[in-house]
Amino acid sequence: MKQTPENFDTIIIGGGLAGLCNAIHLSKFGKSVLLIEKNSYPKHKVCGEYISNEVLPYLSFLGINPFDFGAVKINNFQLSTTNNKLVSAKLPLGGFGISRYQLDYILSEKAKENGVIILQDTVVSTRFNNDIFEVQTKNSENFYSKIAIGAFGKRSLLDVKLERDFIKKKSPYLGVKIHVKGKFDANKVALHNFKGGYCGVSKVEKDVINLCYITNFSSFKKYKNIADFQENEVFKNEFLRAIFKQSTPIFDEPLSISQISFETKNPVENHMIMSGDSAGMIHPLCGNGMSMAIQSAQIASKLILNYLDGQILSRKQLENEYISKWNKQFKWRLKAGHFIAMLFRNDKMANFLLQVVRKIPFLLPIIIKQTHGKPIKL
Template sequence: MNRKNSKIDVLIIGGGLAGLSSAIHLAKHEYSVLVIEKNKYPKHKVCGEYISNEVLPYLNYLDIDVFKLGAKKIDKFQLSTTKSKLISTILPLGGFGISRFCLDEALARKAMDNNVEIIQDTVEDVQFDNDQFTVITKNQKHFKSKMVIGAYGKRSNIDIKLKRQFIKNKSPYLAVKMHVKGDFPEDLVALHNFEGGYCGVSKVENDSINLCYIANFKVFKTYKNIEEFQHKVVFKNTYLKNIFSRTTPVFEHPLTISQISFEDKKPLENHILMCGDTAALIHPLCGNGMSMAIRSAQIASALIIKFFNSEISTREALEKQYLREWNTAFKSRLKTGHMMANLFDQPKLSEILMKGLQWFPGVLPYIIKRTHGKLMQIE
């Protein structure tokens, strides 16, 4: 299909969790949707790969059964400090583990089954004029669309073009991810802290264990390589040392990503509705970024449908409503995430916090609820 000469109701930049969920949602309502994604499917991504059950009703609405895909049901949580003090609790809502390799591919296939067109290209610029977007790609393709959703991830050249504030500042964080094989409870997600960072551990499909950690880059670069950093820093946490030493790597090399920014972003830029990590990035310490991406897609898609159906009369009203609903859903989560990250970034304070959590075990489930939301309502 020649998209230059055909109608595009919604153009989505980025084909990850948020972009593909929006694409399926809008296509189910018979809108013409184009997704521009720079990578091929399937592809592993640096990600914690734990998702709160809050999004299950929405994924079912999108006709995605994660458990048929091999997702592991998770209802237990463990947290340890840099000095290997451990606390355990039950996850109030529960969740599941599934890889981005698996879930992104399933969403992409479902999107195409619903007549969504996905092209592999990189968006270089987005212009808005006369109530219409023009999207320009690296391959010099030009697309026009009534609506644009930004779901391209943590950072991109588009952020520079849009002059987004966060992109001007360097971020001190590096993330590393690997899959391994070995013994680990499939109903457990663990978060183990080490000096300058923390590592999430959970099982995904095919009995692989996802290990994903984030570290302060200034600390990391004082070591020769990932292996030395792990042995001299990460393994000071005895739980992490045991997991790494008793498992076998699946990947030939770990995946890494740098310049991760937890600074405030705006969910709306130049009339583009931002979703997922493009709108905000919650600290992995809270382990629920994937759920937030899917939830933000549902909010944006439902409002766009109302706009097209004239239930929302103007673009300005749509944008104001999106900001309201986005803030209601996520502002408190992000605030809690920043607070917890700041606490665990200070070893002495985190040890005191852990003692408090052991004395008052009901506090940890309360904190988890503050970052995990409730079961999504489908409109």
């Protein structure tokens, strides 16, 4: 295909973790890549900001060492239920904490260094015709490519235009995030449950604590605002009350996002390869969504390179192999995440399970492993 300013080997729609990792991977092998992202970098996002160490080999392959940019090593896990009972365990693989503000910026700079064109714009439509994608942006520019990757996150207008099944269903979940300064063990990630939701706590770079919780909107709408909801619901968990009350907010206002969907999604839609949250999203209760987004980029990019280089002979073969590998890597994790979240929505069941885990402590690392993988093989 002749290369022009409007013609690329791959167009990536969305510049979060999955989009940026795909862009770096493909450009590393000389492919022309256009990444279209509506926001500028850096930007804070509602996110747990804990990543399993399973992705470190892949990030190294991309030329990124998160610890060079202040990432915090995490080896311990703590869990509490609504009746304020607590259990702790070692994380089987360990992980690290780094903000999306920092990580997205690092990845975007690496992508640009590799020659990726990053366009700040919004995609309004995609068409697939004669084996070529046509992508139109809000600024009325048209771009063409052999491959399109959908990495536009949890929920997008493109999901509506593609008539994806999950977008037709209302989602009851609301996510809230705040950064604070205070006392918290840097080597620990905690998950504290409250009635109608749960909150993740971990440190990121610059000694900042990330507090990110998800709740059912039906619980939240009973109150006037976020502060009122926290005071009356979140702070019934004594561990959360202590952390919030003994810390100083850095953000002027908490960040929030609604309509978060954990419904099943298809990894390929209208021949577009879906990556990251666009392909599937694990419950934050299982704390590994950022890792999944990064890993999905590795799976997609390796197959796309094989297709562009003629080792995969047809688009159908490319799509089938991607679906197969995506399901092999993530389908069980998503099922396990749904099941664990379902159990913890029932307060009595959650408290009973915690009692069991406290008596048989080796069970907790086994449960954690169900939503985590092994270090990525390159």
